[in-house]
Every structure is written in C-alpha cells, then in structure tokens.
Amino acid sequence: MRHFLLVTLLMVIIMAAEASKKKERGKEAKGGAAECADWKYGRCVPTSGDCGAGVREATCNDQTKKHKCKVPCNWKKDFGADCKYKFGRWAECDTSTGTKSRSGTLKKALFNADCQITIKVSKPCSPKTKTKPAKKGRGKEN
Structure with a gap:
C-alpha cells in the first residue's frame, strides 16, 4: 500500500511540473515581456495638474505598457x-x-x-x- 501511495504522489508531482512548463512556454509563444529588450519610455504625465502621480508609457515593437510614476511638485x-x-x-x-x-x-x-x-x-x-x-x-x- 505504501508503495502505491508513493508512486501516485510521484506521478502527481511530475504532472504538475509538466503543466507548469507548458504554461511558461505558452506565455513565451504569445510574445511575453522577455522577448522585448529595447523598451522606449515616454515622459511621466501627471494625472491632473502639472505635478503629482501620473503615468509613463513604455513601448517595444507592438507592445505598450503603462507604468505609474510621479512628477515632484517643485519640479518646474x-x-x-x-x-x-x-x-x-x-x-x-x-x-x-x-x-x-x-x-x-x-x-x-x-x-x-x-x-x-x-x-x-x-x-x-x-x-x-x-x-x-x-x-x-x-x-x-x-
């Protein structure tokens, strides 16, 4: 009985590892962030007014991402x-x-x-x- 439980547990671990590898390969095939090495960043644009919290846009090939940023209010x-x-x-x-x-x-x-x-x-x-x-x-x- 112990031998059967040990083999079953081993099979579950192997199947979980394979599923994880397939999931990672799927992300890479869809064009994940790892493919793009030459990101271009825009200026930090405040959400309101001319300072404070804002958003910076980054582009690489056909990908676009938005990053949070902050423009200090004493920065003129x-x-x-x-x-x-x-x-x-x-x-x-x-x-x-x-x-x-x-x-x-x-x-x-x-x-x-x-x-x-x-x-x-x-x-x-x-x-x-x-x-x-x-x-x-x-x-x-x-």
Missing part, C-alpha cells in the same frame, strides 16, 4: 525630471538682464530619456546680496 525645469545634470556654480548677476546662469553636464538619463548633453539654466538675481558677519575671535581675553 524645462529639461524634465528624467534628465539628471551636474551643475557648476552660479555666475555673477548680469545687471543688464537681472539674471544669473550656470551650466550643467548630463550625469544620467533615466528611462532612456532624450536628454541634452549640456544645458544652461538661469534665474533672477536675488534682490539682496548675502553678506556674512565677521567672526569674532575665540581666543582668551587678557
């Missing part, structure tokens, strides 16, 4: 949140335009974003110039 840059740059220091204020600028070089392009290699950004000069107060000596007084 023209070059987008998917292009990461390393910036230098701000230049001195240009009194003729009332702006100061700085350049950045591309550090990372997320989701295969189409980013410029170098960019230049500007912002209005601050109305006040910051001055640091003179430091007082910390030595012992006699």
